[in-house]
Amino acid sequence: MANDQPKDRQSLRSVDEHQQAILDSLRPLPPYDQPLLDALGLVAAEDVTSPIDLPSFDNSAMDGYAVVQADVASASDENPVHLPVVGEIGAGQARILALSPGTAVKIMTGAPVPAGADAIVPYEWTDRGVAQVVISKAPYEGQHVRGAGEDVTVGDLLIEEGTRLGPRQLGLLASVGRASVVVRPRPRVVILSTGSELREPGTARGHDSIYDGNSYMLAAAVRRAGAIAYRVGIVPDEPQAFLDALGDQLVRADAVITSGGVSMGDYDVVKEALLPSGTVWFGGVAMQPGKPQGFGVVGEDQTPIFTLPGNPVSSFISFEMFVLPALRRMMGLLPYARPTVEATLTHAVKSPPGRAQYLRGELEAGDRTVTVSPVGGPGSHLIGDLSQANALIVVPTETTSLDAGATVTVVPLDREF
Numbered sequence: 001m002a003n004d005q006p007k008d009r010q011s012l013r014s015v016d017e018h019q020q021a022i023l024d025s026l027r028p029l030p031p032y033d034q035p036l037l038d039a040l041g042l043v044a045a046e047d048v049t050s051p052i053d054l055p056s057f058d059n060s061a062m063d064g065y066a067v068v069q070a071d072v073a074s075a076s077d078e079n080p081v082h083l084p085v086v087g088e089i090g091a092g093q094a095r096i097l098a099l100s101p102g103t104a105v106k107i108m109t110g111a112p113v114p115a116g117a118d119a120i121v122p123y124e125w126t127d128r129g130v131a132q133v134v135i136s137k138a139p140y141e142g143q144h145v146r147g148a149g150e151d152v153t154v155g156d157l158l159i160e161e162g163t164r165l166g167p168r169q170l171g172l173l174a175s176v177g178r179a180s181v182v183v184r185p186r187p188r189v190v191i192l193s194t195g196s197e198l199r200e201p202g203t204a205r206g207h208d209s210i211y212d213g214n215s216y217m218l219a220a221a222v223r224r225a226g227a228i229a230y231r232v233g234i235v236p237d238e239p240q241a242f243l244d245a246l247g248d249q250l251v252r253a254d255a256v257i258t259s260g261g262v263s264m265g266d267y268d269v270v271k272e273a274l275l276p277s278g279t280v281w282f283g284g285v286a287m288q289p290g291k292p293q294g295f296g297v298v299g300e301d302q303t304p305i306f307t308l309p310g311n312p313v314s315s316f317i318s319f320e321m322f323v324l325p326a327l328r329r330m331m332g333l334l335p336y337a338r339p340t341v342e343a344t345l346t347h348a349v350k351s352p353p354g355r356a357q358y359l360r361g362e363l364e365a366g367d368r369t370v371t372v373s374p375v376g377g378p379g380s381h382l383i384g385d386l387s388q389a390n391a392l393i394v395v396p397t398e399t400t401s402l403d404a405g406a407t408v409t410v411v412p413l414d415r416e417f
């Protein structure tokens with residue numbers, strides 16, 4: 001029964017509850033017109049219809065000669081047809097607009113087929129003559145002519161609102177003459193690491209200090225999600241310094257991520273600085289790693305803020321579970337959360353009750369089976385092990401052990417979705 005549980009467990013949010021609370025409070029960012037290449041990976045916020053036909057004019061699919069098919073219908077090796085060549089049409093150089101019967105015009109791939117011509121004879125079926133051409137094989141009517149509008153017609157719906165734009169879609173937009181497209185923009189995400197023990201990589205480190213791995217990891221994760229990362233770097237454990245740094249950054253932030261300073265310590269700067277505002281929830285989520293969490297809004301524009309725990313693995317898993325779905329929601333991307341897969345566990349594992357455990361694993365797809373092997377221990381400081389893993393093994397909240405051979409839910413970490 002719920003009230004038999006220790007106080008700590010009663011007050012924890014589940015992972016799903018916390019994720020949902022975050023998603024419910026966010027909306028997709030307002031649409032923005034972006035140059036095509038900046039729109040890669042973003043979601044169209046407009047229906048795009050074609051302003052032109054593709055091909056835009058009848059054009060040649062081959063380097064060869066434009067002819068009237070009836071003039072060459074009898075051509076064969078034994079009885080080739082001879083035609084005078086009255087000119088040449090290169091791609092982008094169409095000075096000959098019409099063809100008289102009984103003549104041929106040299107034509108290059110992509111060049112407009114002159115009016116009156118209804119087939120192309122490829123060079124390979126001719127003697128490649130300049131003033132006169134000898135044709136030894138007949139094309140059928142329309143052969144090697146790419147018809148105007150056969151691919152796309154004016155008014156066709158090219159891109160539906162909500163489509164994620166990849167190279168093929170961007171290529172199509174450019175092909176119909178569009179230089180920009182209205183999309184959900186990339187969220188600008190400010191990343192602040194807190195901790196007086198932190199040092200910037202590449203600088204000297206004392207016996208009691210550590211390098212700031214988290215802000216790099218989180219900035220990289222933000223970028224991989226398709227958002228823009230502003231890595232501000234290290235803020236000491238002083239609430240006013242933290243509030244000043246945050247205040248300076250809000251002008252360029254659609255969201256803020258902090259790491260560290262949210263548990264029970266004497267110097268938990270993020271909690272101390274933000275609790276008085278009353279706009280940020282701090283509490284525990286029933287997960288390990290990643291129990292101490294905070295989420296809310298800050299500043300005049302009510303900018304969303306994610307206050308993640310400082311332990312590196314906790315920070316990373318919190319990003320995957322809570323920030324990534326939120327960024328995807330802001331970008332209009334579905335699904336919000338990483339898709340999971342089922343796999344067979346290769347080794348037995350143990351887990352404390354009352355918290356969903358996210359163990360690091362190596363997911364391997366064999367010919368017939370998908371297996372996952374635990375990588376390293378459960379400690380939330382083990383960034384070395386984390387870097388060797390490609391997946392998280394989910395041990396449900398009330399499960400305390402799983403045998404080798406059990407089917408488990410796994411979150412692959414490096415798949416595009």
Ligand SMILES: Nc1nc2c(c(=O)[nH]1)N[C@H]1C(S)=C(S)[C@@H](COP(=O)(O)OP(=O)(O)OC[C@H]3O[C@@H](n4cnc5c(N)ncnc54)[C@H](O)[C@@H]3O)O[C@H]1N2
Nearest residue numbers: 193195212213214215260261262263264291309310311314
């Ligand atoms: N008495 C309690 N202590 C702790 C609890 C608790 O419930 N009661 N929870 C533990 C859990 S779980 C976690 S997770 C951590 C979260 O702590 P904070 O978010 O306050 O983070 P810090 O104390 O600032 O740092 C924790 C740990 O991570 C290292 N760290 C911090 N920032 C970085 C960074 N940018 N790069 C690399 N490593 C970083 C830091 O040095 C600490 O070792 O609290 C437990 N304690």
Ligand code: MOO
Nearest residue numbers: 289290291314380
């Ligand atoms: O939640 Mo902490 O992340 O267990 O180490």
